[in-house]
Amino acid sequence: MPSEKAKDNKALIATCAACQKSFSTEIMVALTGCEDGKRRQYPVCVACADEGWRPPGFSGLYRSRST
Numbered sequence: 915m916p917s918e919k920a921k922d923n924k925a926l927i928a929t930c931a932a933c934q935k936s937f938s939t940e941i942m943v944a945l946t947g948c949e950d951g952k953r954r955q956y957p958v959c960v961a962c963a964d965e966g967w968r969p970p971g972f973s974g975l976y977r978s979r980s981t
């Protein structure tokens with residue numbers, strides 16, 4: 915039988931800050947940018963991050979979510 919826990923562990927959805935499409939957070943990364951002088955995390959899909967999209971005021975590393 916398939917595990918019931920696997921169903922409960924469904925992925926969250928977030929909107930990519932670059933292309934405005936919704937993706938599973940499993941294929942997104944959080945890039946740190948700056949908005950109105952405050953540091954902010956921008957969720958971006960891996961495809962956009964790999965294409966070089968960076969948030970305004972980006973000051974950090976392209977960090978993979980994989981842990």
Ligand SMILES: [Zn+2]
Nearest residue numbers: 930933959962
């Ligand atoms: Zn994207």
